[in-house]
Amino acid sequence: MMLTGRNESAGATFVLLGFSNFPPLKVALFLLFLAIYTVTVVGNLGMIGVIRVNPKLQTPMYFFLSHLSFLDFCYSSVVTPKLLEILVVKDRTISFKGCMTQFFFAVTFVFAEMFMLAAMAYDRFVAVCNPLLYTVAMSPKLCAVLVAGTYTWGALCSSTLTYSLLKLSYCGSTINHFCCEFSALLSVSCSDTHFSQMVAFVISTFSEVCSLLIILASYVFIVSYVFIVVTIIRMPSKGGIRKAFSTCASHLTAITIFHGDILLLYCVPNSKNSKLLIKVATACYSIVIPMLNPLIYSLRNKDVKETVRKLIHTELPSHSL
Template identity: 80%
Template sequence: MLTERNDSAGATFVLLGFSEFPPLKVPLFLLFLAIYTVAVFGNLGMILIIRVSPKLHTPMYFFLSHLSFLDLCYSSVITPELLEILVVKTKTVSFLSCMTQFFFGCTFVITEVFMLAAMAYDRFVAVCNPLLYTVAMSPKLCALLVAGTYIWGALCSLTLTYCLLELSYCGSTINHYCCEFSALLSVSCSDTHFSLMVMLVICTFNEVCSLLIILTSYVFIVVTIIKIPSKGVFRKAFSTCASHLTAITIFHGILLVLYCVPKSKGSWILIKVATLFYTVVIPMLNPLIYSLRNKDVKEAVKMLIHTKVLSHSM
């Protein structure tokens, strides 16, 4: 087994990407390049606005800045390689590079799962206990919640990466545009039953726990909002949660589709499309969702632009 692993460590994989659709390579490259550009500037812009605007120095925007950072990171882990696949004839990746990409991509995605759950808890405290919000969501608690999501994401990813490292690989062609877990298992000549079980346990635990936190938080939020007599206050309370609910629905919806699809030969195109959504499209959508639907962010952007214009005019 040691010899097999050493052989695998020096292996080189060929990523097929979307080679089954040659005429679409150029349009897909331009589309994904545009999406990635919007994602990079959108998330960097969101982080910058939150940093420079004192009005946005609240727990909600502290979590949002980390969400933008995660979107930027896992999009940057995957998308540049996807763009390269679309312009080169044969895209090869070393075993070490493949494992590294998987580790970081998996870390950022799992971290985002629990970052969204932490944001749901933040909205629960803001709506249900507004008078105690600043006390309950102290900077120390916010820092602990964020640190916990990163640590848990890294631990889960490390476990899954170790499972992949323990396998030997006799195939060299990966029917994907990135080093995705099930795609790597498909080219392994080892018994993958244990690795599949570990992935199932980790994914199920993370989904159930995060969704339980989110659903519980929003049940209490809805009950509290219903009891509010004023329609104006009702709309304001709901608007603070609308962007977050939209982001959660898209993100968890795509993940559930991805892991509920049976891994058959004909399902690989659906798996690749679903992976595209959460690695390429969602990082672009999140800053748009939180900027277009958020009054505070729009006001902060206007104030920043106004300040820059005044400084240049002087």
């Protein structure tokens, strides 16, 4: 069936193969992804709630962290429910409109997270290198502009990529993936996909380079400041250096996992990655990483752990009464 016109495309459907090549693993995969999604929802919404209830956490760093949790919750919720559905039902179809909608929102949140991590790197740079003027330099207005910019850039990139897919004709109806991922959609197109591939490569590479440059520059300045200026003048003890870097360790961990996965998938032109590798990599950044981020930031963050501990101790006596 060829999907060429706008009206024809609107009523078309795709079949998502997902992990149907591994029938014995369906139940195990369903339980695994359900558990991961549950932890993701509880972890990210819990992180947002913890930041909201503790006045001590009303700082620029936690403002960005709450939006990172929101992005993780959103793009996991765009992908995971459909994956869980196709693991348990025989009807694994998704409409053309539904597919394009899923793709648009998933890509929006991924690109927004890419630059949210960059904004957080700049925030850590200001916090470590200019602590006395931190709240002034990272004013609420600047924070709001940075966050709005990440969402705007994500929507712009996603709109461009979605438009490039809408201009294609599709003669295949079976997508060898569990979601409407870019390369999987191109594989069922009977149009010349060179332009779409180039658009994806340029946008992905440009975004990756820009965000990584911001992150790299921020941490280069942090390292230089700590070892050259702070060590000599203000922080003679090793404890001071350790404290300065403790705020950056969680962020660097999240950056390494997220960007490593994106670079593997989308910043290699004419990539020959196997279908299974693409599925696993997509599952990593759309399902696993959203679960890991709240764990990474909460387990390494004393303020968050202290707030959770206080909330638990507050709730337990009330229930015992």
